[in-house]
Amino acid sequence: MPDAKNPSPITHHPSRIPYFPGCALKDQAEAFEESARAAMAALGYELAELPRWNCCGTVYSLATDDLMRHLGPVRNLVRVQELGETRLVTLCAMCYNTLARSSRFVGADPERLERINAFMDEEADYRGGVEVLHLLQLLRDEVGFEEIEAKVKKPLAGVRVAPYYGCMLLRPREVGIDAPDSPEVLEALFSALGAEPLDFPQKAECCGAYQTVSDPEIVRERVREIVSAARRAGAELIATSCPLCQFNLETHQSVAHHPSPITVVYFTQLLALALGVPEDKLGFAGLKFDPRPLLSERELV
Amino acid sequence: MAERIGDSTPRLTGQALRITAGEPEFVAKVEELSGENLYACYQCGKCAAGCLFADHMDFLPNQVLRLVQLADESVLTSRAPWVCASCLACAVRCPKGVDIAKVMEALRLLSLRQGETGLRWAEIPPGVPQIALVGATRKLTP
């Protein structure tokens, strides 16, 4: 029986799902979290923030001997276990990748798991078996795009959007949510919302990621290619699922290459808009390039 | 009378011939850290063809791999592992299943563990978000 005075923050109702925000969504990507929660509420789901979550470490360690790097992710999985839950949903593509890969890495080898558990004094041992999901998987595989289409209140008719996947949603194959070189999940979602998704050759190519810190010139070059390809395909908006891609695509778009920049939104902002979420919960004001002038032309805001 | 060649020598059938006794320590170390079989690479160059950062590398990803196969430790001073953004495009495309991103990580770690750094604090541009800082420091600093 749950303690009435100190109820678990998450009951085992299938539409309440433990959710891992990650640092970026509490910082530069607040619009991502706000719009996602509002959109999921409109679909009848509650993203219940994981109690006492900690930074996942952002990048997954690719070395065989760096067990310490898995401690952050595993601590979060322990928090899911403490709730008696078996799933954890993420929004940030980098968090998704790191948590999903770490979960597989420690789950694949009992000895590894034992060592990691020996590092953690305060927490109960992690037993394995927590499934890390990205919100797009939940939307596609559980909610279903037909259901979403049926709940659309404002079809995004004529909005030409370039879905930009980047790397971490798709690679490596073990955790990729779609085909690594020819993904379609965002296209299917945007079609369900009534928008016009555009195919463009850079949709799964790297933006330069954290090299924005060490070698911004390389990132600028990547961004120029990605944005030009989207523009050539006829895009009015670029939509992403990664706060680092979003930052790079916004910050490194240069007016020297083209006088009018392309707005880079989170996919959840378009989802929430189409589901009829009020404008003040869409987080458009937090973006460097405001999409509202474009959207008001279509009478969507 | 000399024995005819092949009469009594056991034949290798369907087995990969791999002489590990003489494997240089450097190669063994990179294999251990990356968890990859470096000799699987047959130098097709597909990794380099798809690498969006190859333009900025002094050695292409397949050349980096070749240098490691040859136990040429000068590869540790190559710029390539520091330019690699761990995008994993090469990893999903290699026809031999070699995850080059892991090899690049192993090479970075060999330098980082000697106290080298791929990032100087004074050179960090202003205004970069936390997600980029954590990623870069984890990848590029000891």
Ligand code: SF4
């Ligand atoms: S794609 Fe694979 S086999 Fe081909 S050169 Fe690169 S690592 Fe070697």
Ligand code: SF4
């Ligand atoms: S992981 Fe590194 S080497 Fe491989 S394609 Fe990406 S940047 Fe190039």
